[in-house]
Amino acid sequence: MGNTMVKSQLELVEQKLLISKESLNAFLNNTTITSLQHEQKEDLETYKLLLSSLRRLAVFCEEGLDACHVITHTEPFRKAAAEKTLYRIYHQCIEEFFNPKHDLWFEDSRSAYTGRNSIKYRFVPPTSISKLMVSLESDFQLMREELQFYETDYITKMKQSQ
Structure with a gap:
């Protein structure tokens, strides 16, 4: 991939x-278990x-954002x-969003065909959680559509360079 394509993906x-990050932190700063x-x-x-999973996602987003900022500047x-x-962001942020560590929600793969939101919960979520995830x-x-390429391409490049 050319420099301009990679740079535009990084900026996006x-x-x-x-x-x-801002949405997650605003939610976490104003939400309690109670x-x-x-x-x-x-x-x-x-x-x-649930809150642990959201904090984990917020940290991954912030780390990815910092790395993007350094490289773009x-x-x-x-x-x-x-x-x-971009490879790391795909595997940390995006994978964590669709498949969280604690397995409290999951992606319904059929949602792409129905036009509905793809996140399904293993419990009845509070409205605030549903709204956050939808947003x-x-x-x-x-981001996943833009970065799926890195799922396999980066590993292939690393193996070829060895």
Whole structure:
């Protein structure tokens, strides 16, 4: 891939990660387990794991955003570093969004055909969680479509260079 293509992908991902990080942090800074339980009665452990998963995602987004910022503001543009960063963002941020560590939600693969949101929960989520995830989903979906190439291409390049 050419430098301009990689740079434009990096800039797009940087914009989307900034929006996602701000949304996640705003939610996490204003939400408690008690407030979630007022919205929807659920087991305390479920809410602890839910907030933990969202904090983990927020950290990955912030780390990815920082890496994008450094690379996009460094001259000359370092294509190899950008590709490595995009690979890492794909595997940390995007995979964490669609397949979280604690397995409290999952992606319904049939949603692409129905036009509905793809995130399904293993419990009845509070409305605030549903709204947050819906607001984030389109950006993560767009980033995934842009970066799926890095899922296999970066590993292939690394193996060929050895």
